[in-house]
């Protein structure tokens with residue numbers, strides 16, 4: 001091929017498989033470990049998953065393949081938000097399936113889980129797959145957020161599976177999608193459909209990880225993309241020396257993305273939602289904490305800086321969480337219409353004052369005007385405030401500005417403060433996967449086929465030892481029920497995969513906490529630059545600081 005662009009070069013990239021999967025399908029044998037139990041609530045989870053609970057951990061090794069030969073017809077879906085590498089999961093699955101027998105069939109159901117219900121699919125062939133190798137995005141078949149969780153949906157999926165002769169479904173998704181994969185696997189087994197269900201761990205948020213799953217795919221590439229941009233902003237800040245940049249990064253509730261970007265770029269400030277909740281910090285305490293850094297840096301003549309704000313931060317501030325809950329209640333039912341019909345903001349403010357507790361109204365009162373309005377304008381389909389749409393980067397810069405004005409009046413602060421705002425989220429979700437994500441995802445897909453071929457169901461494709469070079473990676477599978485516990489969701493106790501928040505006694509946060517005071521005052525920026533795809537492995541293949549620290 002005549003390569004004249006990175007895109008073409010990436011089509012030709014050959015992802016690295018774990019050593020044990022490199023000898024061809026006929027040379028992969030399986031080893032079962034001990035029976036597993038769920039991380040908590042064992043009796044309840046066991047009762048809910050009688051067919052799939054307690055199965056053993058599985059590892060693949062080099063050796064004679066003993067799987068029964070049969071034609072495989074597999075369906076695959078992408079579920080939830082985009083994450084770099086999703087295409088390679090499908091490519092790995094396809095390559096393994098065709099390497100096993102070229103008559104095997106892979107169907108891609110379009111637009112996420114709804115594709116399975118609506119029977120909207122395409123059959124993959126070489127030409128189709130080759131156009132998506134090592135590329136970012138989920139456009140190969142699209143994605144969606146429909147949840148596969150009801151009995152009626154499962155019945156429809158069973159009919160669709162029967163119609164196509166599917167013997168397995170692969171669900172590429174986050175914690176919720178894989179929870180639903182486990183429920184679907186149980187349903188399929190209990191109804192004797194013969195359809196296996198295998199999950200693959202996806203999400204840029206990094207919150208689908210546990211003792212078994214070291215990282216969800218996409219986190220590596222997304223954080224590298226954001227860190228490149230943050231590093232560029234740091235350099236701009238240090239060149240112009242006139243702005244404080246407030247950078248909000250995606251990641252939903254957990255602060256893994258913000259923490260990883262901070263470890264890579266050493267900004268002056270990085271807020272960690274989990275710490276704010278643990279310390280029960282108020283909005284004004286947080287603003288005061290940032291203002292301290294601004295003031296100290298200004299005393300050294302540095303009227304510039306960079307602060308990283310995780311997307312989910314406001315949910316972790318106890319007083320803000322309470323305010324949001326009260327607003328949700330206040331605008332429940334017909335009240336939304338009443339509120340919208342009020343003639344002006346003064347009348348609306350009065351309505352709000354009467355509907356909130358005194359403490360929550362005090363919190364509301366000090367918010368910048370634009371944020372006050374966002375709390376009432378943006379509602380999700382369930383009538384709740386959409387916290388991810390709250391411009392927390394502006395909220396904190398406004399509050400810091402107000403705090404600095406007080407300090408100026410008191411004579412303690414003599415600097416200048418001018419803020420710029422950024423939100424990095426969608427920019428990173430469809431980047432060309434890094435070599436790590438390209439390799440990891442391809443391996444997850446290839447490995448998913450091995451789990452199917454050996455007859456497993458209700459398993460998550462598991463590739464471990466991933467902080468080491470790919471030839472040392474370990475391929476296998478883990479029953480999804482092992483990762484589950486009971487949690488309260490929408491007023492009911494439900495079996496779910498436990499979401500991983502930042503652990504305040506974990507090594508990544510501990511390292512950050514040990515260094516951040518210095519970063520807050522001095523200029524210690526690190527500039528990671530763009531993701532490198534070609535060059536020394538020490539530059540191109542290394543994964544996240546988070547994983548490096550966790551595995552130390």
Ligand code: FBP
Pocket residue numbers: 079080081082083174202203204205250251252311388429
């Ligand atoms: P998943 O949890 O489905 O992987 O999605 C993650 C995410 O990218 C979050 O970081 C972000 O809050 C959300 O999706 C945005 O969702 P949408 O694409 O619907 O705007």
